[in-house]
Amino acid sequence: MNDIIVGAGVSGLSYAWFSNNDYTVLESTDSIGGYCKTTKKNGFVWDYSGHFFHFQDKEIEEMIMRDISEEDLVEPVKNTKIKYKDLLVEYPFQKNIHQLSKEELIECLYDLFNNSQTEYSNFKEMLYCKFGAAIAEKFLIPYNTKLYACDLNRLDKDAMGRFFPYAEKEEIIKNFKSENNNSYNATFVYPKQGAFEYVKSIVANLDESKIRLNSAVVAIDIKNRNVTTKDGQTMHYDRLVSTLPFPKLLDLCGIEYDKRVYSWNQVLVFNIGFDCKGPVTEPHWIYFPEGKYVFYRVGFYDNILSQDRTSVYVEIGFSGNENIDPDKYYDRVLEDMLAAGLISKNQKVVDHESVIMNPAYVHITEKSIVDVKNKKDSLAHYGVYSIGRYGSWTYCSIEDNIKEARELANRLNR
Numbered sequence: 001m002n003d004i005i006v007g008a009g010v011s012g013l014s015y016a017w018f019s020n021n022d023y024t025v026l027e028s029t030d031s032i033g034g035y036c037k038t039t040k041k042n043g044f045v046w047d048y049s050g051h052f053f054h055f056q057d058k059e060i061e062e063m064i065m066r067d068i069s070e071e072d073l074v075e076p077v078k079n080t081k082i083k084y085k086d087l088l089v090e091y092p093f094q095k096n097i098h099q100l101s102k103e104e105l106i107e108c109l110y111d112l113f114n115n116s117q118t119e120y121s122n123f124k125e126m127l128y129c130k131f132g133a134a135i136a137e138k139f140l141i142p143y144n145t146k147l148y149a150c151d152l153n154r155l156d157k158d159a160m161g162r163f164f165p166y167a168e169k170e171e172i173i174k175n176f177k178s179e180n181n182n183s184y185n186a187t188f189v190y191p192k193q194g195a196f197e198y199v200k201s202i203v204a205n206l207d208e209s210k211i212r213l214n215s216a217v218v219a220i221d222i223k224n225r226n227v228t229t230k231d232g233q234t235m236h237y238d239r240l241v242s243t244l245p246f247p248k249l250l251d252l253c254g255i256e257y258d259k260r261v262y263s264w265n266q267v268l269v270f271n272i273g274f275d276c277k278g279p280v281t282e283p284h285w286i287y288f289p290e291g292k293y294v295f296y297r298v299g300f301y302d303n304i305l306s307q308d309r310t311s312v313y314v315e316i317g318f319s320g321n322e323n324i325d326p327d328k329y330y331d332r333v334l335e336d337m338l339a340a341g342l343i344s345k346n347q348k349v350v351d352h353e354s355v356i357m358n359p360a361y362v363h364i365t366e367k368s369i370v371d372v373k374n375k376k377d378s379l380a381h382y383g384v385y386s387i388g389r390y391g392s393w394t395y396c397s398i399e400d401n402i403k404e405a406r407e408l409a410n411r412l413n414r
């Protein structure tokens with residue numbers, strides 16, 4: 001069997017790792033890793049965006065960690081805050097309303113308990129229904145609208161899956177006195193040399209001569225099982241495993257679909273390193289629901305890695321079809337960081353870079369769930385399999401990508 005794998009991100013490389021078949025990986029860019037890449041500049045270690053890990057699968061953890069020693073990792077207890085007006089409220093907001101002013105706490109509690117809405121059919125309605133208007137409108141709606149860059153009534157009610165920190169009324173009240181802010185990851189691990197260390201662990205198991213860089217796939221002939229790359233080369237496959245964004249795969253295969261079903265956001269990331277430590281010395285990352293700040297989240301590598309110079313990633317959400325010019329946003333980012341008290345006037349920037357993640361968060365809708373499933377099933381009849389965060393058009397972690405690749409490889413190995 002000859003498998004062609006499209007994309008050398010975590011999903012494509014993991015599939016190659018678990019597969020028993022001969023394979024060729026075709027990657028459009030000049031390096032492996034996809035979104036799990038690390039850059040190093042002037043002593044700063046930056047990922048494409050903050051990439052932190054919370055392994056749940058022992059087998060995967062052991063395989064990934066085999067060549068990474070404990071001294072090369074940090075494992076902090078998550079410290080995350082929300083900048084809400086002049087306060088720094090602990091995350092998740094809904095479990096920490098007791099940290100608001102008395103008036104706002106009463107408003108949140110009143111709406112939480114006097115909520116006649118019992119049914120919901122989309123993400124926005126779910127927020128109102130589960131938490132009441134005040135919690136929804138003070139944090140959950142403005143924050144997620146900034147992140148997803150769309151009206152939240154477009155998203156499926158379960159668009160964030162296990163990544164959404166649900167909380168029952170009882171838990172919210174209990175948290176007033178005995179704090180338990182655990183969401184899906186109470187601690188996380190992070191390699192001191194950046195997230196790309198994990199990609200190195202995966203690729204150490206592969207024959208790198210089978211990975212072809214600068215080989216963008218430009219057409220797929222599903223009937224004759226051929227792919228064409230941008231240099232005009234055509235290759236035959238028995239099975240094709242794609243990690244491309246799902247609508248792009250449909251385009252390349254010449255499959256018609258309703259373009260309105262697929263939408264997504266882009267994230268513009270600024271990684272910025274300063275000459276000394278700033279005023280924020282503990283939080284690992286801070287969420288910004290208010291529109292007056294251009295970013296929705298700022299993370300502090302220096303607090304995660306105990307460094308003595310501020311080193312941040314700053315994330316700004318855009319809709320999928322916007323043309324982003326990073327230069328237009330850089331000065332605004334520094335101004336807003338200063339206004340939010342994240343840096344002080346005496347701090348000087350030593351280095352910075354920007355990255356556009358497009359797509360970043362896909363808009364999971366009722367229609368996209370059905371369309372992806374149906375079209376994946378039909379593509380499988382032609383030996384085409386689509387996996388990965390974008391290939392499965394989903395919200396997931398790197399560990400989920402490895403699991404999905406392992407499941408497909410095990411199924412096809414049989």
Ligand SMILES: Cc1cc2nc3c(=O)[nH]c(=O)nc-3n(C[C@H](O)[C@H](O)[C@H](O)COP(=O)(O)OP(=O)(O)OC[C@H]3O[C@@H](n4cnc5c(N)ncnc54)[C@H](O)[C@@H]3O)c2cc1C
Binds near residue numbers: 026033049216243390
């Ligand atoms: C802002 C943000 C923060 C995140 N934070 C975390 C985190 O903290 N922890 C975590 O576990 N996960 C995190 N993730 C998720 C994680 O980045 C993804 O799950 C993972 O990187 C996806 O890997 P993938 O291989 O499925 O896709 P990708 O990384 O997108 O890989 C796809 C590959 O296909 C290549 N390609 C594209 N077009 C072509 C073509 N025509 N021909 C050939 N190759 C092509 C691309 O260049 C790329 O290398 C985050 C994601 C985002 C957007």
